[in-house]
Ligand code: GTP
């Protein structure tokens with residue numbers, strides 16, 4: 001009983017029979033006709049070739065392939081880390097985002113005028129890219145979390161060196177910890193005469209942030225969002241953490257993403273910024289989000305450049321929505337307009 005036919009296994013793995021049979025032959029399996037019975041050992045071996053984690057059930061033979069199995073991601077391309085900036089009121093989040101955005105324009109492609117689309121990408125001289133969510137603050141973070149949209153890879157915690165750790169600093173730490181998102185500390189306003197970064201560090205450590213200087217793994221960078229000091233180091237810290245965590249995503253599958261923001265624009269109708277998480281979003285694709293759907297008419301990046309394709313980690317403004325979707329809505333690609341219209 002612990003056996004499965006070639007065609008049934010192909011069905012479970014979701015591959016067509018012809019390439020499947022070729023695969024079996026390449027694995028040294030002699031008989032590959034559709035009704036040939038494979039024993040559980042063979043079937044497991046084959047399933048693993050397709051990145052699946054088979055569970056062999058002794059009664060029902062092999063029919064249980066858990067969907068949410070941990071996958072070996074190392075075969076997929078790297079994607080940009082997605083970063084949210086958080087911190088107490090007036091500690092300099094907006095100023096920091098503006099400064100980072102300017103470096104993105106300066107490094108810039110053609111055009112050079114940034115569009116506010118709720119997220120933007122910074123290309124570093126090293127060819128690496130960081131995507132920043134431009135809708136910082138606890139409300140946006142919580143809204144997305146509540147909808148199960150785990151968009152952020154990294155939280156940059158801004159703490160003003162002249163003001164120190166404040167209630168919303170602690171709130172941000174809690175949010176990040178609850179979501180299991182690593183923190184990089186940016187001690188801001190170090191240009192100020194009353195800046196006291198030592199005090200900030202001590203205070204953070206008392207609140208459970210394990211800084212590198214005491215053998216922890218939280219990086220801490222001193223910056224001035226106003227003068228631009230330390231911004232390169234902050235970007236480096238983000239890249240270091242991204243390399244450590246090895247963020248990757250499939251590019252050749254149907255697009256998945258999340259709505260960052262949406263609005264109605266004159267002459268364009270309903271527009272929404274989509275952050276692509278997996279797969280590649282293409283012009284002409286049909287996507288759904290919440291109760292709304294969209295045939296992607298026009299896509300543009302944060303510099304207003306129109307795009308035909310958006311790989312993982314890319315924020316794009318998408319025109320063509322029936323209604324404006326909500327921030328935090330999950331975006332999925334539909335295979336057929338008929339299905340969506342039904
Ligand atoms: P909210 O959005 O209200 O929470 O504030 P925020 O965190 O976005 O702070 P914002 O960027 O608006 O900065 C608050 C004030 O601090 C502004 O007057 C900034 O010019 C000033 N500021 C921000 N960064 C620096 C810095 O590095 N040095 C100095 N001296 N001032 C700064």
Ligand code: MG
Pocket residue numbers: 093094095
């Ligand atoms: Mg602000």
